[in-house]
Amino acid sequence: MAYKEVEVKQPLMLTILPYVSIIAFFALWELVVQTGFIPDTLLAAPSTVVKTFIVKLHDINPDGATMGTHAWTSIQEAFLGYALSLLIGIPLGLCMGWFKVVEGLCRPIFELIRPIPPIAWIPLTVFWFGIGLTGKVFIIWIAGIVPCVINSWVGVRMTNPTLIQMARTYGASDWQIFTQLCIPSALPMVFGALQLALTYCWTNLVGAELLAADSGLGYLITMGGRVARPDIVVLGMICVGVSGAIIGFVIDQVEKKLLAGIRR
Amino acid sequence: MSNSIANETINHSKNKEPFSIVRLLTNTYFLNAVSLIAFFLLWDYVARERIFHDSLARPLEVVDQIVRLTQIKYAGTNLWGHIWASTQRIVIGFFLAAIVAVPLGLFMALNKYVNAIVKPLFDLFKPMPPIAWCTIAVLWFGIGETSKVFIIIIGSFVPCLLNAYNGVRLVDPELYDVIRVLGGSRRDEIFHVCFPASFPAVFAGLQISLSVAWTCVLAAELVNSREGMGFLIKRGMDTHKPELVLGGMLLIAAAAWLTSQLVSLLERKLCPWKRTIDNL
Amino acid sequence: MPTQEAPVKIRVNNLTKRFGDLTVLNGINFTIKKGELLAIVGPTGCGKTTFLNCLSKLMPATEGEILIDGEEANPRKHNISYVFQEPTCLPWRTVRENVAYGMEIKRIPKRECEERANQIMDLVGLSSCADLYPNQVSASMMQRIAVSRAFAVNPDLLLMDEPYGQLDVKLRYYLEDELVNLWRKLGSTVLFVTHNIEEAVYVAERILVLTNKPTSIKAEIIVDLPRPRNLIDPRFVDLRKQVTELIRWW
Known part of the structure; x- marks a missing residue:
C-alpha cells in the first residue's frame, strides 16, 4: 500500500508570487538606498554589499582578516561547540528520560542553568579562558546542550507505554528496553534537537563574537559597525544567515534519509 | 450496578510500600x-x-552582592531599577512582536496568497540570528531604548510567527469535518476549530520567543547600556567582579524563569484542555 | 486436542489486587490445562486488564500466587506473551524483525529465530510483506504481527487482551479462525480476554465469566462443540445465550 504523490495544479499566481515578492524586496532595498531615502551611512544597497563581498574575499581591511578567515573561525567554533553539546547532551537527555536516578541527580542542576541565557556566560568565560577559541566553544556548548537534553528526554518519555509493557512481558531487562525501544522511538525528537541546537549555537556564536573575539563573522559585524561601514555589517549578517541556512539544510537531508522507516 | 461501569480511575490511587x-x-x-x-x-x-x-565568586558572596545591590544605588539606580529596566524592554518588545507576528502567522496559514508573498521574505530573514542585528540597530537607532526594543522584536518575531503558522497548518483535518458536517461556514471553521486548535502551538511559540527575547535584551545591554541586568553583568566584566557577573546571571535567570511561568499560567487558563506529559 | 487428563499448566490461587482501599480482583482461583484455550468474559470495566497485568507480572498482585508448572511465574524464566489491545509493532523494525523480537529477547539462537519466524509468517500469511515496515501495512496486519510474535516464543502462557476488538467483523472472523489454527498447530496455552461473547464461544474450550468489581469468577462454562464451529448451530446459540445471561447487568 504505497502512497503516491499527487501533483496538484496550483494557480499560476501562487507559483509566481514568491519570486515577485523576493525580487520586489531587493528592488525596494536597492531603490531606497540609491535614491538617498535612507542615507548610505545607515544602510548599504544590495549591489554595494555584493561588491564588498568580492573585495573582502582577498582584502583584509578594515578588520584584519579576509572573508574566508572569518568564516573559517566561526565554523570551527560552532562545530566544536555543537559536536560537544550533541556528544554530551543527547546521551544525558536519553538517560534522564529513562533512569530515575540520573534524572533525580541531573535535573535540578539542569533546571538551574537552563534559564540563564548562554551569552550571560561571556564575562565568566572571558575571565576563565580569555577571548580565544575555548571560551566561545564553551558558550556554544552551553547553548546547544539545552535543546539536546530536553528533546532526548521528552523523546524517551513519549515512548509508547504499551511497547514497554510488551517488552517486559517477554522478560526484557531495563537496559534492553532502553536501547531497543526508548532510543529508537526518541530518534525523531533527537533529530529535531539537532536542528534546534544548531540554531541556538549559531545565534549564540554571533553573540559571543560580538563581545569577545578577534576574528569571526560576528566580529566582522562589530568591526563594520565600529568603522561605520554598513556594507560590511550587512555583509556579515547575510553571511551568518546563509551559512546557518546551509548547515540547517544539510541536517534536514540527513534526517530524512535516516528516519525513512520511522516517519510516514 | 451501573456506577462501576467503566471505572478506570484506579490508576490514581497509589500503593503504599514499606520504607527501605x-x-x-x-x-x-x-x-x-x-x-x-x-x-x-x-x-x-x-x-x-x-x-x-x-x-x-563563592555562592555566599554572590548572595551578599545581590543583597547589597538592593540597598545601594549602582550606576544611578538600585537593583529593582535595573530589573525593571530590562523587564520593561522585554515587555514592550515581546508584546509588539506577538501582536503582529501571531495574527500574521495565522493569516499566512489561512490565505495562500498572503503566504506566497510573506513566506519567502520570512524564510530569507529566518536563519539570521537576532543578535546579528545588534550592530545595525545601534547604527540606525542610536544607543537608546529604541535599538534594544528593535532587537527584541526581531528576535521574538520569528518563533511567534512560525509556530502560529505551523499550528494552523497541522490542525487535524478531521476536526474541520466536524464543523462542516454540522453546516458550519468558513468563518465557523476558523473561529471554532482553527484558532483553538492552534493555541497550544502559539503558546509554545510565545515561550520560545520569550527566551529568545531575554537573550536579545541581554546581548543588547551587554553591547551598550546604562541600566538593566545586562549592564550589571557588563560592569562586572569591565571591573572584574565575578560576584557581580554571577549575581546578574542569577537575576536574569530568575526573571526569565518567572516570565515563562507567567506565560504557562496564561496558557493553562486559556487552554485547560491541552494534553500534558507527566513530570515534564 | 487436550483431554480431561492433560496436566495443569497454570494454577492461580486466591489472586487479589487492591489499589489503596479499592479491591479490583477478589480472590480468583482457577487452573488452565496444558494446551487449553481459555476465554474470559466479563462486563465492561470489571478489571479484565488489571487481571491480565497481574497474570503477566506487569503489576504485582496484592495477594495470591500464580504458578506455572508449579513454580511462581516470572517473565525472565517463563515464556509469557501478551497480545495487547492496541497494535504493538516496533515502527523501526520490519515485519520479520518484529515477529522475531520476542525470541531475540529470549536469546534464542539466530538460525532458529529465523526458521520459526518464517514458519509462523507462512501460517498467518505475512510472508509476502516480511520486509516491509509496520507503517506500510494495514491495521489488521499489525495485530497479526503481534499475534505471531507472541506465538513464536512458544509461550508457556499466552495472554490476549481483546486483540481483535478494534477490527471489523469480517476480518475478525478470519483472524479468529487463524488464531484457532495457530493454537491447534502449536499447542500453546492461551488465555483470551474479550467482551465479545460470540467471539469467546467461537474460539474457546472453556469460558470463565467474571463478575463486576470486586471481580471474582461467577461461572465456568465448558464449550465442547466440534470445530470448525458453526455460528448458527443451535447448541452454539444456546451457549451464547447462557453466557449473555450471566454477564448482563441491565
Whole structure:
C-alpha cells in the first residue's frame, strides 16, 4: 500500500508570487538606498554589499582578516561547540528520560542553568579562558546542550507505554528496553534537537563574537559597525544567515534519509 | 450496578510500600537534594581553592552582592531599577512582536496568497540570528531604548510567527469535518476549530520567543547600556567582579524563569484542555 | 486436542489486587490445562486488564500466587506473551524483525529465530510483506504481527487482551479462525480476554465469566462443540445465550 504523490495544479499566481515578492524586496532595498531615502551611512544597497563581498574575499581591511578567515573561525567554533553539546547532551537527555536516578541527580542542576541565557556566560568565560577559541566553544556548548537534553528526554518519555509493557512481558531487562525501544522511538525528537541546537549555537556564536573575539563573522559585524561601514555589517549578517541556512539544510537531508522507516 | 461501569480511575490511587534504604536512595526528592547540595559545595570549593584564580565568586558572596545591590544605588539606580529596566524592554518588545507576528502567522496559514508573498521574505530573514542585528540597530537607532526594543522584536518575531503558522497548518483535518458536517461556514471553521486548535502551538511559540527575547535584551545591554541586568553583568566584566557577573546571571535567570511561568499560567487558563506529559 | 487428563499448566490461587482501599480482583482461583484455550468474559470495566497485568507480572498482585508448572511465574524464566489491545509493532523494525523480537529477547539462537519466524509468517500469511515496515501495512496486519510474535516464543502462557476488538467483523472472523489454527498447530496455552461473547464461544474450550468489581469468577462454562464451529448451530446459540445471561447487568 504505497502512497503516491499527487501533483496538484496550483494557480499560476501562487507559483509566481514568491519570486515577485523576493525580487520586489531587493528592488525596494536597492531603490531606497540609491535614491538617498535612507542615507548610505545607515544602510548599504544590495549591489554595494555584493561588491564588498568580492573585495573582502582577498582584502583584509578594515578588520584584519579576509572573508574566508572569518568564516573559517566561526565554523570551527560552532562545530566544536555543537559536536560537544550533541556528544554530551543527547546521551544525558536519553538517560534522564529513562533512569530515575540520573534524572533525580541531573535535573535540578539542569533546571538551574537552563534559564540563564548562554551569552550571560561571556564575562565568566572571558575571565576563565580569555577571548580565544575555548571560551566561545564553551558558550556554544552551553547553548546547544539545552535543546539536546530536553528533546532526548521528552523523546524517551513519549515512548509508547504499551511497547514497554510488551517488552517486559517477554522478560526484557531495563537496559534492553532502553536501547531497543526508548532510543529508537526518541530518534525523531533527537533529530529535531539537532536542528534546534544548531540554531541556538549559531545565534549564540554571533553573540559571543560580538563581545569577545578577534576574528569571526560576528566580529566582522562589530568591526563594520565600529568603522561605520554598513556594507560590511550587512555583509556579515547575510553571511551568518546563509551559512546557518546551509548547515540547517544539510541536517534536514540527513534526517530524512535516516528516519525513512520511522516517519510516514 | 451501573456506577462501576467503566471505572478506570484506579490508576490514581497509589500503593503504599514499606520504607527501605533502596527506596530512599532512589527517591526523587532525596536525589534532587543531593545533587543541589553537591553542586553548591563543589562551586564553593572551586571558588575557595581559587582554581580560576580570582575569577569565580563563592555562592555566599554572590548572595551578599545581590543583597547589597538592593540597598545601594549602582550606576544611578538600585537593583529593582535595573530589573525593571530590562523587564520593561522585554515587555514592550515581546508584546509588539506577538501582536503582529501571531495574527500574521495565522493569516499566512489561512490565505495562500498572503503566504506566497510573506513566506519567502520570512524564510530569507529566518536563519539570521537576532543578535546579528545588534550592530545595525545601534547604527540606525542610536544607543537608546529604541535599538534594544528593535532587537527584541526581531528576535521574538520569528518563533511567534512560525509556530502560529505551523499550528494552523497541522490542525487535524478531521476536526474541520466536524464543523462542516454540522453546516458550519468558513468563518465557523476558523473561529471554532482553527484558532483553538492552534493555541497550544502559539503558546509554545510565545515561550520560545520569550527566551529568545531575554537573550536579545541581554546581548543588547551587554553591547551598550546604562541600566538593566545586562549592564550589571557588563560592569562586572569591565571591573572584574565575578560576584557581580554571577549575581546578574542569577537575576536574569530568575526573571526569565518567572516570565515563562507567567506565560504557562496564561496558557493553562486559556487552554485547560491541552494534553500534558507527566513530570515534564 | 487436550483431554480431561492433560496436566495443569497454570494454577492461580486466591489472586487479589487492591489499589489503596479499592479491591479490583477478589480472590480468583482457577487452573488452565496444558494446551487449553481459555476465554474470559466479563462486563465492561470489571478489571479484565488489571487481571491480565497481574497474570503477566506487569503489576504485582496484592495477594495470591500464580504458578506455572508449579513454580511462581516470572517473565525472565517463563515464556509469557501478551497480545495487547492496541497494535504493538516496533515502527523501526520490519515485519520479520518484529515477529522475531520476542525470541531475540529470549536469546534464542539466530538460525532458529529465523526458521520459526518464517514458519509462523507462512501460517498467518505475512510472508509476502516480511520486509516491509509496520507503517506500510494495514491495521489488521499489525495485530497479526503481534499475534505471531507472541506465538513464536512458544509461550508457556499466552495472554490476549481483546486483540481483535478494534477490527471489523469480517476480518475478525478470519483472524479468529487463524488464531484457532495457530493454537491447534502449536499447542500453546492461551488465555483470551474479550467482551465479545460470540467471539469467546467461537474460539474457546472453556469460558470463565467474571463478575463486576470486586471481580471474582461467577461461572465456568465448558464449550465442547466440534470445530470448525458453526455460528448458527443451535447448541452454539444456546451457549451464547447462557453466557449473555450471566454477564448482563441491565
